[in-house]
Amino acid sequence: MHPYRTHSCAALRAADAGQTARLSGWVHSKRDHGGLLFIDLRDHFGMTQIVIPAGSPVLETAERVRVESVLTVTGEVVLRDGATKNPNLPTGEIELRAREIDVQSSADVLPLQVAGNEHYPEDLRLTYRYIDLRREKVHRNIMLRAQVIASLRKRMTDLGFVEFQTPILTASSPEGARDFLVPARMHPGKFYALPQAPQQFKQLAMVAGFDRYFQIAPCFRDEAARADRSPGEFYQLDFEMAFATQEDVFATLEPVMEGVFREFGGGRIVSEGPFERIPYATAMEVYGSDKPDLRNPLKLSDVTEAFAGSGFGLFARIAADGGQIRAIPAPGAGDRPRAFFDKLNNWARESGAGGLGYIIFAEEGGKGPIAKNLEADRIEAIRARTGLKAGDAVFFVAGKGDEMVKFSGAVRTRVASELDLIEQNAFRFCWITDFPMYERNEETGEIDFSHNPFSMPQGGMDALQNQDPLTIKAFQYDIVCNGIELSSGAIRNHQPDVMIRAFEIAGYPASEVEARFGGMLNAFRYGAPPHGGSAPGVDRIVMLLADEPNIREVILFPLNQQGEDLMMGAPAPVEPQRLKELSLALDLPRPKPGQAKN
Secondary structure (H helix, E strand, O other), X not given: OOOOOOOOOOOOXXXXXXXXXXXXXXXXXXXXXXXXXXXXXXXXXXXXXXXXXXXXXXXXXXXXXXXXXXXXXXXXXXXXXXXXXXXXXXXXXXXXXXXXXXXXXXXXXXXXXXXXXXXXXXXXXXXXXXXXXXXXXXXXXXXXXXXXXXXXXXXXXXXXXXXXXXXXXXOOOOOOOEOOEEEOOOOOOOEEEOOOOXXXXXXXXXXXXOOEEXXXXXXXXXXXXXXXXXXXXXXXXXXXXXXXXXXXXXXXXXXXXXXXXXHHOOOOEEOOOOOEEEEHHHHHHHOOOOOOOOOOOOOOEEOHHHHOOOXXXXXXXXXXXXOEEEEEXXXXXHHOOHHHHHHHHHHHHHOOOOOOEEEEEEOXXXXXXXXXXXXXXXXXXXXXXXXXXXOOEEEEEEEOHHHHHHHHHHHHHHHHHHXXXXXXXXXXXXXXXXXXXXXXXXXXXXXXXXXXXXXXXXXXXXXXXXXXXHHOEEOEEEEEEOXXXXXXXXXXXXXXXXXXHHHHHOOOXXXXXXXXXHHHHHHHOOXXXXXXXXXXXXXXXXXXXXXXXXXXXXXXXXXXXXXXXXXXXXXXXXXXXXXXXXXXXXXXXXXXXXXXXX
């Protein structure tokens, strides 16, 4: 007999009754029923009930061990009595009557319990992550992640993609976030950068003549955490295709995403391909976001004209000053009490806005503070523009620029949530297309890349030479699911002269482009195919499938919000000798008054 187990803790069934079996696992729980001691023994696969009768020679050992100690138990498989069967457990028809118990490892008093559903502070969970991972829900999330990655790999391989591994130590690249830098000991004063994405390498693979590349790629970005973004590192399904148009990329990724979400979505509704295509400008105008949640049926309307020169002075002045007034429909809200509108108004103020104006549509016309100061024909124009009817209401956001657009999107989400309009148990996908190639930096006033700098501008060199840069669109696209951006992608700029000109517009002289991206430019000068790709985030895919609000719930050993590994104590200082070997000297910021020194 195997020294540790003949079966897993999920394997035994009624048909095994009468056999001698050996199980190994963790003590999940113990129950003393006056003469009978029960232990639920748990391993990776499941759980089996162990019974130790009164007078058993192993009873003292069993009574002494704490929960989460590791045992090997040998005994006879016996059927449970009818009343004691557990239909919720695959092994619930049997139990193992212990004859021998070997304690492989004794557990100290636990900092957090594995059994039960008690909530613990995140820092405690991350400090003892190896214990936290034993808990059923967290364990299930990590297994889901592994299964999703295996499915992604198979689907990509079946489509003719070949998996390659690109370098981890590379050169810095402008990908939109800070690099993690690694000092090069043999080259004093120089640094490697951990890749924010395998962008240049996957393009070079296309130049090298490979046709379809993919990998489950680790990416590293020195940026702040948020609910859908892990600090430090993340993984993505990175892929690239030669001789591909934007539609080719869409047609490749859509069945992969649809298939994975159907496979692991637990019966939830999944968008069927082809997914809806929404130009960036339309997304911002209709949804107030370039990551629209299509489970929300509400759409924004521009009602600036209805307020221009009107009797409602505040909005009339905003319209005259070049601002915009957006309407957010609230179907059925006209019957809500005044407290409903006051609640949303207070929320708007807490969010930094001046408030949230509204009109209630009734059979006799508009009602509410705005309606009292707005002409009846203008109220009717707003009702017609928004497609609303008596018994409905409409909210308004007014202002200029990105701040107004972003807030209108937030109001759309909040109103739909309050009215319970967001579709449940569904994954709704869309593509956001036609991103602007450039934007104006609000701090410097200079022209900047708005997205991926290696994208092909729509119109090519002619557009770069003859158009206002802020009007140039790029072959760039995002895939979005339920308001979460899963991936950015693009058809790449594979022509050296077009790339140099594109970077010149963003303030990079040709000499700097040659110095920073010479490897790629030189490769393009020896014959490069048109190519494009994308890179859906694995962490975000699993987060959606697991219905988790925080991405750290689906990562094996995540950093906390401050980018710290509380379990391993990273980041950590290093001894002076190590710094000397790396030709480094520290110039640490002085602590602020009242701040403790590290």
